[in-house]
Amino acid sequence: MLVESSGLPADVYSAKCPTRQVLDHIAGKWTILIIDALHEQGPMRYTELSRRIGGVSQKMLTQTLRSLETDGFLTRTVEPTIPPRVDYELTDLGRSLAEPIAALRNWTEQHINEVERARARRDR
Numbered sequence: 001m002l003v004e005s006s007g008l009p010a011d012v013y014s015a016k017c018p019t020r021q022v023l024d025h026i027a028g029k030w031t032i033l034i035i036d037a038l039h040e041q042g043p044m045r046y047t048e049l050s051r052r053i054g055g056v057s058q059k060m061l062t063q064t065l066r067s068l069e070t071d072g073f074l075t076r077t078v079e080p081t082i083p084p085r086v087d088y089e090l091t092d093l094g095r096s097l098a099e100p101i102a103a104l105r106n107w108t109e110q111h112i113n114e115v116e117r118a119r120a121r122r123d124r
Helices: 018-026 029-041 046-052 058-070 092-123
Strands: 074-079 085-090
Touching: 018 029, 029 046, 029 058, 029 074, 029 085, 029 092, 046 058, 046 085, 058 074, 085 092
Parallel strands: none
Antiparallel strands: 074 085
16 A cells, blocks of 8 residues: 555555554554543543543543544534533544454453463562
8 A cells, every 4th residue: 555645655664654653643552542432432522531541631631632633533523512512433434443442452351361470470
């Protein structure tokens, strides 16, 4: 596949390829958790996401949501109420990423004990 902006082949192993930036972005902890939460729950408000994703600061949640919107993974819809209601929802692009992210989450949950045992062996 060619990168439209450069006409060069898409290659995440090339430091100059924009695929590297996208991979870095989608591999981030908060991105993975936001996409997975929206995939499981459907559209969510900021406060719902904040409650669902334990440990995320307001700053990181806001930055990650803005970045996901910029890259086309989610939409932000503002309802003209008082106070304004803001909903976040996955786009088709975001939904296409949700399946591999869910598989990664499932793998992590299924293998956490093996990983912890390996860590414990190393620490002895």
